[in-house]
Amino acid sequence: GAVVSQHPSWVICKSGTSVKIECRSLDFQATTMFWYRQFPKQSLMLMATSNEGSKATYEQGVEKDKFLINHASLTLSTLTVTSAHPEDSSFYICSAQDRGRVLSLHFGNGTRLTVT
């Protein structure tokens, strides 16, 4: 079945540094990828939608200058958390829309970010 790989699966960084999270579709092309954030005991909150070759669309309340999204190819989208602070600590999850099978939406296994 279709696989979406996220890397790293967990990361610890110091306050003020930037962290990049990768989301790759391994066996399909993804024209659209979605980024979510999930706090403990809460549901997934959509942060942004990224389309290959164009600027990401951010949900209300999500700072685009803080959460930089790049979707440079049909198999890779990256989320960079810039100048991370402890309140950015969360579980970040991506999902990818299969270009060839429009009904298929696959999720990565998430990245646990801890900012100290």
Place this chain on the structure above:
Amino acid sequence: DAKTTQPPSMDCAEGRAANLPCNHSTISGNEYVYWYRQIHSQGPQYIIHGLKNNETNEMASLIITEDRKSSTLILPHATLRDTAVYYCIVRVAGGAGKSTFGDGTTLTVKP
């Protein structure tokens, strides 16, 4: 995307069927119903989806009411490994269809 409402929690005995309801009364004609589940600290796992007909796969069955305002996910023989948070979402198929998650139902399968 339409909003969905689900009961916050349900219990089910191991080996019995688990029936998880979802209300999506504002669903549009071109929106599909999707079910995912999430086991602690993992990404959501796809279960099944449907438009208006009932669907079945190796994991579950999906029953959608005729007016499409609600649906039920059925796990025919629940096992302990089915303990998870189950999310019902509605979305337009294709790239435009962003998926907005509600609070989901925490299903606990008990021995």
